[in-house]
Amino acid sequence: MKKIAIYPGSFDPITNGHIDLIQRAVKLFDTVIIGISQNSKKTAFLSIDDRIAVARKALKGIERAKILCFDTLLVDFANAQNAQVILRGLRAVSDFEYEFQLSGMNKHLNPDIETLFMTPAEQYANISSSLVREILMLGGNISAFVPASVEALLKQRL
Numbered sequence: 001m002k003k004i005a006i007y008p009g010s011f012d013p014i015t016n017g018h019i020d021l022i023q024r025a026v027k028l029f030d031t032v033i034i035g036i037s038q039n040s041k042k043t044a045f046l047s048i049d050d051r052i053a054v055a056r057k058a059l060k061g062i063e064r065a066k067i068l069c070f071d072t073l074l075v076d077f078a079n080a081q082n083a084q085v086i087l088r089g090l091r092a093v094s095d096f097e098y099e100f101q102l103s104g105m106n107k108h109l110n111p112d113i114e115t116l117f118m119t120p121a122e123q124y125a126n127i128s129s130s131l132v133r134e135i136l137m138l139g140g141n142i143s144a145f146v147p148a149s150v151e152a153l154l155k156q157r158l
């Protein structure tokens with residue numbers, strides 16, 4: 001049986017932290033599906049098409065990584081993709097409470113799907129998409145946080 005993990009999020013935009021996590025995850029799974037959520041309660045900066053396009057560029061060469069978008073319940077999406085695992089990143093203690101609640105509710109909705117938490121390399125632990133967007137809007141340098149192709153598109157869309 002193929003080991004398939006879904007790594008869900010808004011990826012608005014994909015950052016070096018996400019990419020580090022995906023590079024680690026492809027060593028553990030046959031396929032890692034980057035599930036870009038369409039109906040996030042957050043207002044998106046990039047359109048879904050832009051988020052897919054930059055993720056695709058950023059993950060080029062990582063063969064086991066696959067990018068899909070979804071607008072259904074996460075556990076239903078995971079089920080439809082035959083994924084056994086939902087992968088989430090933990091950066092700091094502050095992520096824990098929300099992630100713990102989310103994994104508990106997902107487990108209730110589908111007890112057969114496990115949530116697995118991974119941490120990025122230390123140098124990526126402070127990166128978040130929302131801070132990247134904020135720095136960009138205030139004219140700061142985001143080159144340490146996202147790949148050059150992502151930075152270029154963000155600047156175009158600003």
Ligand code: ADP
Pocket residue numbers: 008009010011012015016017018021040087088089090091095119120124125126127128129
């Ligand atoms: P969300 O909309 O749920 O915040 P994001 O697109 O921000 O989703 O991130 C998707 C997943 O990646 C989440 O599990 C989040 O905790 C994780 N993540 C975000 N940034 C990092 C990072 N720098 N290092 C590791 N994991 C991260």
